[in-house]
Amino acid sequence: MMQKKIDTSATEYHIAWASLSALAEPLFEIDWKTKFPMLKKEDVCRMTEDQAASESISEGQRLVSISWIWKQHYGTREEELSDAMCIEWCKAHAHANQWSEEVELLQEEMHHVLAFFDWHVAWWVECATSKTWLRPIENEGAVAYAHWQAAIQRMMHDHCSSIWSVIPGLMA
Known part of the structure; x- marks a missing residue:
């Protein structure tokens, strides 16, 4: 990438x-x-992480020659360049950490979605119990409707679970 x-x-x-x-x-x-x-x-x-770390070493211990691309923007003085490299590495490192956090948050959100579908299935199944105040035909319709809604929630759960199964750590 x-x-x-x-x-x-x-x-x-x-x-x-x-x-x-x-x-x-x-x-x-x-x-x-x-x-x-x-x-x-x-x-x-x-630059690899090791190369970036070696760039911040002072007193002539540099192991990597720096491309003119970096010097062009930041100047050629070693101190300026070293500071600039540290800043750029810190920014890149912060962005990488931010993306890692976003992935964790997204995985947690996916867990919540699946848990919500599970809860909703159970809720609709509970709604499918017989209602004594309804006439038999109405009761039959209400129970059928509740089972239908539970089936829809189950299908949505299974669909999300299926498409998200390729995400490492999600289905653990």
Whole structure:
């Protein structure tokens, strides 16, 4: 998933760069290539958590060479770049944690939906008991209706349970 996003961003950059290249001369733009250099294949890579952590090590212990892409936006001073990398990593880490929390909340909501259907089935089954104040034909209709509603709730439960069965941790 992440590699697809990286590849898409690289493709967008190549398209924009080609467009700038075609328009630069007619627009008398001369120095645009210093601000937007050609993106090479080796410039495009994602950082692993270990690489990001090693980037925050100070005093010349850097293990990974940083692409010009990062330096372009944040400057070239090591301190600025290190701070910027820490900030970017923290943001990415926070987003990942937020998504994990959203997944947990969604799974909990799915559990509540299934529990509601179970409750509703039981409620309709309880409503299907005989009512002494109704005439026999009305009572028969009310019981049939309650059983029909219980069956609908059961079908909705089973349908949700079936389509959600592929979600890990939900049906445990």
